[in-house]
Amino acid sequence: MARYDRSLLETAARLARSRRGAPRQSDLRRAVSTIYYALFQALSGEAADLLVGRSARQTAARRRVHRAIEHRAAKNAAEALAASRSASDELRRFCRAFTRAKEERHAADYDPFLRLRQEEVRAAVEAGHAALNAFERLDRAERLELVTRCLFRDRP
Secondary structure (H helix, E strand, O other), rough: OOOOHHHHHHHHHHHOOOOOOOOHHHHHHHHHHHHHHHHHHHHHHHHHHHHOOOOHOOHHHHHHHHHHOOOHHHHHHHHHHHHHOOOOHHHHHHHHHHHHHHHHHHHOOOOOOOOOOHHHHHHHHHHHHHHHHHHHHHOHHHHHHHHHHOOOOOOO
């Protein structure tokens, strides 16, 4: 059973499906944005699980940690780990997918000239599932390394 909530990826897939004819660009754009947020929510939830604990689901401390990760910091951490030789293949795979999803979300949300194709959005949904699969296979130490890099900056 999957550990991370995949409902956002299911929403993205639904948005990318055509009822009749081609899906609207607004639906394809929202799907791309939703893929990124599925990965971001997994990362934020994992930070809260690791630092506060799963048993503290409805606490202010959990909410605080869950909301503490900033998008730019997460992307920077993911880029650094994707390039790291010491990171596992699974961690690098998740980090590359996370970075790509962030860049695609930014384009989908802000580039007025972007035209998306249904096939590429469906492929992006599959890439989102593969990224969550990789994230699920990370050991605790790697998950902790990733979330602490997102939350705290290194000091000399």
